[in-house]
Amino acid sequence: MPRSHDIRSNFKREFASPHLWWTxxxxxxxxxxxxxxxxxxxxxxxGALAIFLHWFRQFWWLALVWTPLCTAGIVWLTRRFxxxxxxxxxxxxxxxxxPAVEEKERGLFVxxxxxxxxxxxxxxxxxxxxxxxxxxxxxxxxxxxxxxxRRFLPRRSFVTPHSLLVAGGAAGIAAAFNxxxxxxxxxxxxxxxxxxxxxxxLIVAGIVLAGLIAVSVNGNATHFGxxxxxxxxxxxxxxxxxxxxxxxxxxGLFARLLLASLSGTxxxxxSRWRARHPVLFAGxxxxxxxxxxxxxxxxxxxxGNEATRQMLDGExxxxxxxxxxxxxxxxxxxxxxxxxxxxxxxxxxxxxxxxDIALLxxxxxxxxxxxxxxxxxxxxxxxxxxxxxxxxxxxxDGHGMVLSLMACAVVASTVSRVLSPPLYGALAQLQLQxxxxxxx
Numbered sequence: 125m126p127r128s129h130d131i132r133s134n135f136k137r138e139f140a141s142p143h144l145w146w147t148x149x150x151x152x153x154x155x156x157x158x159x160x161x162x163x164x165x166x167x168x169x170x171g172a173l174a175i176f177l178h179w180f181r182q183f184w185w186l187a188l189v190w191t192p193l194c195t196a197g198i199v200w201l202t203r204r205f206x207x208x209x210x211x212x213x214x215x216x217x218x219x220x221x222x223p224a225v226e227e228k229e230r231g232l233f234v235x236x237x238x239x240x241x242x243x244x245x246x247x248x249x250x251x252x253x254x255x256x257x258x259x260x261x262x263x264x265x266x267x268x269x270x271x272x273x274r275r276f277l278p279r280r281s282f283v284t285p286h287s288l289l290v291a292g293g294a295a296g297i298a299a300a301f302n303x304x305x306x307x308x309x310x311x312x313x314x315x316x317x318x319x320x321x322x323x324x325x326l327i328v329a330g331i332v333l334a335g336l337i338a339v340s341v342n343g344n345a346t347h348f349g350x351x352x353x354x355x356x357x358x359x360x361x362x363x364x365x366x367x368x369x370x371x372x373x374x375x376g377l378f379a380r381l382l383l384a385s386l387s388g389t390x391x392x393x394x395s396r397w398r399a400r401h402p403v404l405f406a407g408x409x410x411x412x413x414x415x416x417x418x419x420x421x422x423x424x425x426x427x428g429n430e431a432t433r434q435m436l437d438g439e440x441x442x443x444x445x446x447x448x449x450x451x452x453x454x455x456x457x458x459x460x461x462x463x464x465x466x467x468x469x470x471x472x473x474x475x476x477x478x479x480d481i482a483l484l485x486x487x488x489x490x491x492x493x494x495x496x497x498x499x500x501x502x503x504x505x506x507x508x509x510x511x512x513x514x515x516x517x518x519x520x521d522g523h524g525m526v527l528s529l530m531a532c533a534v535v536a537s538t539v540s541r542v543l544s545p546p547l548y549g550a551l552a553q554l555q556l557q558x559x560x561x562x563x564x
Contacts, residue, residue, distance in 0.1 A: 147281050152333060154273040154288070155295050158266035159334030162299035165243050165265060169258040172251035173426040180253065180422055187253055187414040187425075194252030195410030198245055199461045200403045206241035207558075208232050209463050211386075213242060213264030214314070215551035217293045220267070221286060221315060222556060230271070232558055234289060239268030245463040253425040254413055255453035259300040260465025266296030266334065290315045295334030297511075301467075303518035307334065310511045314548065356492070356528060363487045367478050367496045368532040372539030374477060375470070375504025378451065380544035382466075385459045387554065402461055409460035413453050420449040428472025432498070435479045436491050436520065447476035466505065471516070474501030495520050496532045504540035506547060509533035 180187055202210050208231075216233040219225065225233075246261045270292030277283060290311050298307025385395070398405040417425045420443050424431075428450055431442050443449065454469040478497025482490035495516055503512035513533040517526060 146278055147283055150273060150276045151283055151288075151291070154270045155291060155334045156337060157273070158269045158292055158295045159299040159337035161239075161243075161269055162262045162266055162296055162334070163337065165247070165262060166258060166300065168243065168247045169250050172247045173253075176251055176253045177422065177425065180417075180425065184418065184422075187417055188411065191253050191414035191417075192407040192410035194248065195254060195413070195460050195462060196403050196407035198248050198252065198463070199406035202241075202245055202461065202463060203402060206238055206245065208235075208238045209241040209245055209264070210461055211458070211463065211551065212260035212465050212548070213262070213463070214260050214293070214465075214548050215555050216264050217267045217289055217315065218548055218552035219555035220271075221289055222552070225556070225559070227285065229559060230285065233555060234264060234268050234271055236268050236272035239265040239272075242268075242463055246465075249457070249462045249464055250426055252410065253417060254410070254457045254460075254462060254464060255424055255426070255428070255450060255469050256457050256462070257427045257465035257468030257470075259297065259467035261463055262296035262300035262465075263293040264296070266299065267292030270295070297515075299334045299337060301515055301519065303515055304334075306511055306515040306518060309514050310508065312510075314506075314508050314511065356525060359487070360489075360492060360528065363481060363485045363493055364496055364528060364532065365535075366485065367481050367493050368500050368535040369539060370481065371474050371477050371497050371500025371532070372504045372536030373543065374447075374451070374473070375501040375536060376540030376543030378455070378470075378473075378501075378505050379507070379540065379547040381455055382458055382547060383544065383550050385455065386551065398459075398461075406460040406462065409456045413456050413460075416449050416453045416456075419443075420446060420453075424449045424453045427468035429468055432472045432475040432494075435475050435494055438490065442476065442479070444480075447473055447480060450476065467502065467515075470502045470505045471498045471519075474498040477501060491520075492525065492528070495525060496528060499529045500532045500536035503533040504536040507537055507540060507549075509537040512537075 176190075179190075208216055216238075220230045220233040231238075242261050242265050246256065246258060249256045250258070267289050270288040271285060274283075274285060274288055293315050294307040294311035296307075297310045298304045301307075394405075413424075417423075423442055423446055431446060431450075434442055450469060450473050454466060454473070457464050457469075458466065474497040475494045476497070477500075478493040478495070479490055481487075481497070482493040487493055498520075499512050499516040502515070503509040506512065509530075510533070513529050517529055
């Protein structure tokens with residue numbers, strides 16, 4: 125016989141317990157603070173990039189000096205004071221969630237100090253004009269804030285550090301992209317491998333709240349506006365399949381390239397030089413990124429959001445080789461060792477691939493292929509097809525393309541699975557190797 129459901133005792137446990145209400149207040153308040161922090165970080169990062177682009181338009185040659193110097197300086201600061209802040213930030217959160225990591229070791233990957241460093245160093249990278257996104261770093265920033273506020277939870281609270289890290293990381297995605305649903309899916313697909321049923325509702329509420337805070341500050345408008353995809357039917361079928369396959373292959377190779385570059389196990393001269401002289405290597409990467417930016421007339425600097433917006437609007441100011449330029453510039457930025465995300469650059473690369481395929485096939489409704497390219501490359505690079513599909517759908521108001529976007533994400537992720545292991549999972553394993561290293 126099933127156990128009787130005592131409504132009175134359940135009501136007292138859920139609504140009459142000060143212990144439980146205080147737990148809810150702390151978790152929701154921490155999520156709100158994380159969301160506000162990511163919104164402020166967004167403002168800082170976009171302002172830093174705007175300053176760089178302003179001076180680049182005035183003195184184009186300045187990038188050849190400023191970008192390499194800043195890149196070298198950021199890598200030196202990162203290695204000297206905040207080694208855990210390097211890279212995207214998502215692998216660090218995944219490493220902190222690993223069951224083998226003890227509580228005292230989590231600070232190597234996620235902490236309030238690393239969140240502050242991540243904000244400053246990522247904004248510095250955009251001030252330098254590097255090809256970087258802020259969304260991946262937002263995951264580590266928000267997770268650090270949520271975890272730091274654990275001290276205010278009551279004793280024997282049912283909210284675990286695992287739950288706070290999942291909620292914080294997902295809240296970072298929700299607030300950074302202005303997409304609450306994508307934050308929830310990111311928590312399910314990438315972070316929470318063993319969800320805890322008892323507090324799942326509270327955790328989801330925190331994630332959604334962080335996203336709603338971003339919506340309230342930035343407005344309810346979609347990130348790239350409303351796309352005009354045209355009729356969704358058979359004419360889209362074969363250009364759409366080509367876009368999914370090309371974006372999947374390009375994204376899978378991109379992930380493989382990043383893993384080969386960052387693993388440090390390559391026998392090539394560049395990897396050995398990077399290991400011996402990381403700051404000088406970063407400066408060279410910065411010089412190459414600046415040179416690519418000059419070739420691309422400044423379009424490859426920063427996240428690439430403006431170039432994506434121009435392609436969706438049908439403007440012709442993006443260079444024909446933008447996809448290749450952005451691909452290489454983003455790889456060099458990540459390889460340099462600076463704190464940098466790849467979400468926004470991946471979206472711009474995918475958009476350019478879809479735009480090019482629309483031109484090559486003569487398909488008259490380019491925004492549809494651009495949206496498919498965005499979701500395909502992001503799904504292939506991150507191997508998170510559901511998150512990629514929801515992010516793009518919410519960013520371009522692509523509800524009319526739901527099935528097309530979902531199918532493209534699945535196809536591209538399947539192609540990527542053949543070419544590369546999961547990017548963030550493999551990078552998280554590299555982060556865990558730091559546990560065996562002696563303290564400096």
